[in-house]
Amino acid sequence: METIKLNKVQKNYKRNIISGGIISYIKSIFFRNFEEINAVNDVSFSVFKGETIGLIGENGAGKSTLIKIMNGTILPTKGEVKVLGYSPFDKRNAFLKRIGVVMGQKSQLWWDLSPRETFNLYKSIYNIPDDKFNENLKRLLTLLKIEKIIDSPTRSLSLGERMKCELICSLIHDPDVLFLDEPTIGLDFITQKEIRKFLNDYKQRNETTIILTSHSIDDITALSDRLIVISKGKKIYDGSIKSLSNINDEFVYLDVSITNIHPIIKKISNAVTNITNYGLTIKIEKKKIDYYMKVISLDNDIISFKIRSLDMQDIIEELYLNGEQKNGNL
Numbered sequence: 001m002e003t004i005k006l007n008k009v010q011k012n013y014k015r016n017i018i019s020g021g022i023i024s025y026i027k028s029i030f031f032r033n034f035e036e037i038n039a040v041n042d043v044s045f046s047v048f049k050g051e052t053i054g055l056i057g058e059n060g061a062g063k064s065t066l067i068k069i070m071n072g073t074i075l076p077t078k079g080e081v082k083v084l085g086y087s088p089f090d091k092r093n094a095f096l097k098r099i100g101v102v103m104g105q106k107s108q109l110w111w112d113l114s115p116r117e118t119f120n121l122y123k124s125i126y127n128i129p130d131d132k133f134n135e136n137l138k139r140l141l142t143l144l145k146i147e148k149i150i151d152s153p154t155r156s157l158s159l160g161e162r163m164k165c166e167l168i169c170s171l172i173h174d175p176d177v178l179f180l181d182e183p184t185i186g187l188d189f190i191t192q193k194e195i196r197k198f199l200n201d202y203k204q205r206n207e208t209t210i211i212l213t214s215h216s217i218d219d220i221t222a223l224s225d226r227l228i229v230i231s232k233g234k235k236i237y238d239g240s241i242k243s244l245s246n247i248n249d250e251f252v253y254l255d256v257s258i259t260n261i262h263p264i265i266k267k268i269s270n271a272v273t274n275i276t277n278y279g280l281t282i283k284i285e286k287k288k289i290d291y292y293m294k295v296i297s298l299d300n301d302i303i304s305f306k307i308r309s310l311d312m313q314d315i316i317e318e319l320y321l322n323g324e325q326k327n328g329n330l
Contacts, residue, residue, distance in 0.1 A: 001048060001049050002046045002047070002048060002082075003047050003048060003049050003051075003083070003084060003176070003177060003209045004046065004047035004070060004082070004083050004084075004177065004209065004211070005045075005046045005047075005080075005081070005082045006043055006044055006045055006046075006066075006069075006070070006079065006080070006081055007044050007079055007080040007081075008042050008043075008044055008078065008079040008080070009040055009042070009043045009044070009066075009069060009076045009078070009079030009080070009081060010038070010040055010041055010042055010043075010076060010077050010078040010079055011038075011039045011040040011062075011065050011069060011074065011076050011077050012036050012037065012038055012039065012077045013036070013037040013039055014034045014035070014036055014037070015034060015035050015036075015037055016028065016032050016033070016034055017033045017034065017035050018033075038233050039062050039065045039233055040062045040065050040066055040069070040076070040233045041062075041232075041233040041234050042079075042234065043062075043066065043079075043230070043233075043234070043235050044079075044235070045228055045235065045238055047209060047211065048209070049176075049207060049209055050203070050207040050208070050209060051209055051210075051225050051226060052203060052209075052210040052211075052212060052223050052224050052225045052226075053210070053211050053212065053224065053225070053226050053227075053228055054212050054213075054214070054219075054220040054223065054224030054226070054227045054228070055067070055211055055212065055213045055228050055230065056213065056214070056215075056220055056227060056228070056229055056230070056316065057229060057230035057231055057320070058231065058320050061230040061231055061232060061233065062230050062232075062233040063181075063213040063230055064181055064213065066230070067179050067181050067211065067213060069081055069088070070083055070088060070179065070211065071083075071088060071099055071101050071179050072088030072089045072090070072091050072095070072096075074089075075089045083095070083099070083177060084098050084099075084176060084177060097126055097173060097175075098175055098176045098177065099175050099176070099177045099178070099179065100169075100170030100171055100173070100175035100177070100178045100179070101170055101178075101179045101181075102163075102166050102167060102169075102170045102178070102179070102180050102181065102183050103181045103182075104163075104181055104182030104183050104184070104185040104186075105182065105185065107162070107166065108122075108166055108169040108170070109154045109162060109165055109166065109169065110154060111153075111154050111155050112153060112154070112155065113153070113154060114150060114151050114152060114153055114154065115149070115150040115151075115152075115154060115157075115165040115168070116150045116151055118154070118165070118169060119137060119150070119168060119169065119172060122169055122172055122173070123172070126172070126173040128172065128173055132174075133172065136171075136172055136173075136174065137168070137172060140167075140168045140171060140172065141168070143198050143201060143202070144164040144167065144168070144194075144198055145194070146161060146164050146165065149161050150165070159186055159187060159191075160187050160188065160191035160194075163183065163184070163187060163191070163195065164191075164194075164195070164198075166183075167183070167195070167198070167199075171202070174206065175208065176208065176209060177208070177209045177210075177211070178208050178209070178210045178211070179210075179211050180199075180210060180211065180212045180213070180214075181213050182213060182214055182215070183195060183212070183214070183219075184196075184214065184216055184219055185214075185215075192216065192218065192219070196218070196219060196222045196223060199223055200222070200223060203223075210223070212224065217311075217312050217313050217316075220241075220312075221241060221312060224241065225240075226238070226239065226240060226241075227239065227240070227241055227244055229244075229316065229319055229320075231319065231320050236319055237319055241312070244312070244315060244316075245312065245315060250285055250286055250287075251283055251284065251285055251286070251310055252283075252284065252285075252286050252289070252307050252308065252309055252310070253273070253281055253282070253283055253307070253308045253309075253310065253314075254281070254282050254283075254284055254289065254292060254293075254305060254306070254307055255279065255280075255281050255305065255306040255307075255308065256279050256280060256281075256282070256296055256302060256304075256305045257278050257279035257302070257303040257304045257305070258278075258279060258280075258296060258302055258303060259303065261275065261278075261279070261280060264280075264295070264296055267295060268282060268292065268295060268296070271283055271284055271292070278303075279303075283310075289307065293305070
């Protein structure tokens with residue numbers, strides 16, 4: 001069953017342009033010059049119940065805009081959006097009670113209140129019965145291991161503790177869909193790991209549909225059932241992590257330490273991805289490893305070399321650079 005459906009969604013913004021200088025600034029007060037920014041361009045996909053989607057892309061790709069379109073914060077310029085059968089921007093109470101949102105850079109907590117007081121506030125907002133609220137709160141506090149801090153003022157909590165409380169704010173009412181926009185931003189690796197474990201346990205227990213954006217490859221690979229890659233507002237990949245890893249399976253990196261770098265750079269400049277004082281890294285086809293080793297050794301003594309596969313970050317970077325649309329049937 002489709003929980004979320006986007007059909008040819010587009011979002012454009014207008015941005016005021018000031019060319020510079022005091023005269024241009026004064027003119028802009030009376031005569032504004034706008035440029036149109038295409039933040040999301042013709043994006044379509046469906047998400048099914050219980051599925052976790054990793055929505056990834058470079059800064060400015062349109063990830064957060066898509067999240068805001070799906071949770072009803074902003075209205076798309078064109079296209080159709082349905083979440084749980086609702087048009088999100090209508091912001092009906094029945095829809096809002098079935099979603100949860102965590103924005104890594106925007107807090108739901110009241111700075112001068114304790115987390116417990118904020119949780120009680122959300123209990124009233126969502127009209128949660130006492131027994132259900134107490135049961136949910138106890139379970140979430142136990143899973144996140146923060147029972148001892150929720151009566152302290154929010155301002156006194158660490159970033160990791162606050163983020164765990166943010167998750168409780170978004171999950172206390174048992175939402176069917178959870179939107180997570182950079183939920184581990186700025187956290188230490190131990191807290192990131194704890195939050196990933198919690199989310200995996202939670203989604204398996206509750207069959208919650210999750211839309212996750214993150215620049216952390218560990219977040220994406222640990223939590224996602226499927227990846228959607230956005231570049232410059234367009235969807236360029238939609239499929240499994242395994243299928244994505246096969247896109248550049250025929251390529252490898254060759255790290256070589258040699259005695260004289262400069263003569264060889266001209267010969268293989270198209271393949272070079274990194275240069276250091278004592279060596280270089282080249283990206284080559286697996287079947288051409290012997291050829292490149294021979295070319296390099298003609299003018300050099302090879303001190304050491306290492307062959308390594310492209311990792312997930314390398315593959316995603318290739319997608320960004322090429323901007324080519326892919327699907328999961330590779």
